[in-house]
Amino acid sequence: MPEFNRGELFRSPEREKMQNEPIVRFSRPENDLETGEERDEKYVAVAGVELEVHQGSDGSAFSDKEFADFSFDEASIDILKRYAVAAKLGQPILIEGATDIGKTKAVEYLAHLTNHRLFRLSLSGQTDVTEFIGKYVPNTEDARSTFERIIKNRDKLSKGSQAILDAVDQEEWLRGLTEDECRVIAKNEGLNFGSQVNWVWQDGIFPKAMTSDGGKGAWLYLDEIGTAEPQVLVRINRMFEKVARLELAENGNRMVQAGPEFRMFASTNPPEYSGRLPLAPDALRRWTYQKMDRLPIAVIEQRLGFLFSGEKSEVGPTLAKIGVLENTALDFKQETNKELGKVITEALVEFYDQLQKMVDKGDVGKDQRQKVGVEYSDLERTHAFLASFGGADPEKMLHSAINYYFVNKFGAAKDRQKVTQLLETVFRAKGTIAKIKATFKAEKKSETPELSAAQQEAERLMSLI
Amino acid sequence: MPISKTQLNDFLAALSVDRGNLGLIVTAGDAGALIVDLPNGTFERTEIGKDADPEQTIASLLAAAKNKHWCRLDLKDGELSGRVYNQLRALGTSGHLQIVNPPGKEKNMIDMLWPAESKVLVVISRASLEKITVSTFLNLFGPILREE
Numbered sequence: 001m002p003e004f005n006r007g008e009l010f011r012s013p014e015r016e017k018m019q020n021e022p023i024v025r026f027s028r029p030e031n032d033l034e035t036g037e038e039r040d041e042k043y044v045a046v047a048g049v050e051l052e053v054h055q056g057s058d059g060s061a062f063s064d065k066e067f068a069d070f071s072f073d074e075a076s077i078d079i080l081k082r083y084a085v086a087a088k089l090g091q092p093i094l095i096e097g098a099t100d101i102g103k104t105k106a107v108e109y110l111a112h113l114t115n116h117r118l119f120r121l122s123l124s125g126q127t128d129v130t131e132f133i134g135k136y137v138p139n140t141e142d143a144r145s146t147f148e149r150i151i152k153n154r155d156k157l158s159k160g161s162q163a164i165l166d167a168v169d170q171e172e173w174l175r176g177l178t179e180d181e182c183r184v185i186a187k188n189e190g191l192n193f194g195s196q197v198n199w200v201w202q203d204g205i206f207p208k209a210m211t212s213d214g215g216k217g218a219w220l221y222l223d224e225i226g227t228a229e230p231q232v233l234v235r236i237n238r239m240f241e242k243v244a245r246l247e248l249a250e251n252g253n254r255m256v257q258a259g260p261e262f263r264m265f266a267s268t269n270p271p272e273y274s275g276r277l278p279l280a281p282d283a284l285r286r287w288t289y290q291k292m293d294r295l296p297i298a299v300i301e302q303r304l305g306f307l308f309s310g311e312k313s314e315v316g317p318t319l320a321k322i323g324v325l326e327n328t329a330l331d332f333k334q335e336t337n338k339e340l341g342k343v344i345t346e347a348l349v350e351f352y353d354q355l356q357k358m359v360d361k362g363d364v365g366k367d368q369r370q371k372v373g374v375e376y377s378d379l380e381r382t383h384a385f386l387a388s389f390g391g392a393d394p395e396k397m398l399h400s401a402i403n404y405y406f407v408n409k410f411g412a413a414k415d416r417q418k419v420t421q422l423l424e425t426v427f428r429a430k431g432t433i434a435k436i437k438a439t440f441k442a443e444k445k446s447e448t449p450e451l452s453a454a455q456q457e458a459e460r461l462m463s464l465i
Numbered sequence: 466m467p468i469s470k471t472q473l474n475d476f477l478a479a480l481s482v483d484r485g486n487l488g489l490i491v492t493a494g495d496a497g498a499l500i501v502d503l504p505n506g507t508f509e510r511t512e513i514g515k516d517a518d519p520e521q522t523i524a525s526l527l528a529a530a531k532n533k534h535w536c537r538l539d540l541k542d543g544e545l546s547g548r549v550y551n552q553l554r555a556l557g558t559s560g561h562l563q564i565v566n567p568p569g570k571e572k573n574m575i576d577m578l579w580p581a582e583s584k585v586l587v588v589i590s591r592a593s594l595e596k597i598t599v600s601t602f603l604n605l606f607g608p609i610l611r612e613e
Contacts, residue, residue: 122554
């Protein structure tokens with residue numbers, strides 16, 4: 001009798017495809033938790049990372065045609081996968097990398113694949129708080145234009161109006177004008193709009209993205225975040241909480257709460273570019289920071305080859321190199337997983353402690369202009385990663401998580417190598433791999449799911465062969 | 466040396482097929498004085514600068530997209546508002562106009578693919594270019610023509 005491999009028998013065609021194709025679209029019938037009715041959920045898997053497709057009316061503004069020449073080379077798939085993991089886990093991600101490696105195109109493509117509206121803000125030193133937060137404006141175009149023209153020429157304003165603007169500037173938080181302040185300035189400047197004109201609040205890009213499509217939330221992409229004034233980043237601190245929030249001090253302290261589909265992505269060029277300052281550690285630690293190198297010449301050759309001759313690169317080996325993730329959850333709270341959790345905790349704490357010391361001493365990241373820290377939040381992110389992806393192969397996924405949250409903070413090959421070596425040293429010293437294998441095997445046996453009648457029949461038939 | 470007719474034609478030909486949609490001419494003197502015959506004759510034109518209303522620039526871009534015209538933006542000084550920069554950057558990289566709270570529109574957001582027939586020509590004097598503080602400004606553009 002041939003050895004019966006139940007895992008293979010019940011392996012879905014989608015799962016097979018995910019190992020070999022960078023993008024897989026599929027449906028999965030699922031029961032509605034409230035009604036019990038079966039509904040057809042649409043998913044897309046990017047390098048194995050399964051993401052639900054947005055079903056609302058206000059989805060992607062892109063078309064398939066715009067991505068017809070998307071090059072599935074190593075760098076593109078790698079960036080797509082990093083964004084996909086961040087979207088899946090709801091962890092804001094910041095990719096720092098050279099111009100033209102494909103940071104923007106990849107986030108646009110992922111938003112399109114998952115049918116999410118992508119709100120985009122390219123930051124610069126000139127970015128005005130009203131653009132991303134919102135502002136009060138008179139509700140007629142003439143009045144708006146007059147008010148904004150007058151307010152722009154600050155040195156020509158009356159002393160009373162200047163005093164209001166100065167007071168706003170001196171506040172701890174960067175903010176725009178309240179309705180009362182707008183009204184007083186208009187009065188000071190002799191603007192009599194009459195009774196037909198009312199002041200109305202217009203949400204900026206952030207509140208719109210957070211509450212898009214009836215409150216579900218959209219995706220927000222902050223481009224060139226490294227060029228933003230530090231006060232801009234301080235203003236958005238609460239958007240990094242588990243449920244993103246944004247307080248609109250200008251709009252009567254209204255609290256905007258993001259919908260469940262809201263996600264934040266950001267990119268920046270390295271600080272070596274154009275002499276910009278590195279991000280402050282406090283701003284950086286809120287993001288899953290990913291440092292990417294320049295495009296290797298081989299990838300440039302692949303991309304050009306695709307443009308000039310339509311020659312597609314072979315995706316299979318690229319996927320194998322990048323690593324396809326499996327969406328099998330791992331519940332550490334379950335009794336059977338407690339031992340495994342302890343093993344992983346022990347190794348992670350040791351790795352974290354040693355890596356912190358290496359960073360402090362300058363053994364790694366010394367030549368990197370964007371200084372990075374090793375934070376407790378990286379450990380929390382690692383836990384979330386394993387809880388989502390670790391159920392099939394926790395050892396492999398632990399390596400992936402450490403690569404994603406720790407190794408990828410460093411750009412230089414020698415630094416990346418040192419961090420990887422540290423991990424292996426810790427694993428060896430603690431006997432982590434052997435312990436994972438031992439605890440996980442035991443768990444696998446006891447975790448055999450109950451089989452449906454159809455599955456039992458299939459198993460019975462297989463056993464007769 | 467002033468820009469020759471051939472140089473200008475070559476530049477416009479390059480811009481007309483550029484996927485990034487944006488071209489830049491750097492003039493030796495006053496940017497507004499440069500005469501450029503844009504390909505389809507009709508075009509939107511507006512000024513950007515300290516005294517200009519950024520919403521006017523946004524309105525010109527919208528009109529150009531709607532009518533499939535070219536758009537000429539004369540950058541008078543080093544003042545490039547964040548709102549305009551955001552649109553130029555989006556046009557150059559994504560080929561989309563995404564305007565939150567567009568001027569004079571009832572809709573509170575416009576997100577549209579920029580038509581392939583339309584291009585944006587930014588004209589700036591050398592002196593004004595030196596005043597631009599947005600460090601990635603030159604990265605916005607595909608073809609660039611400089612008057613020597």
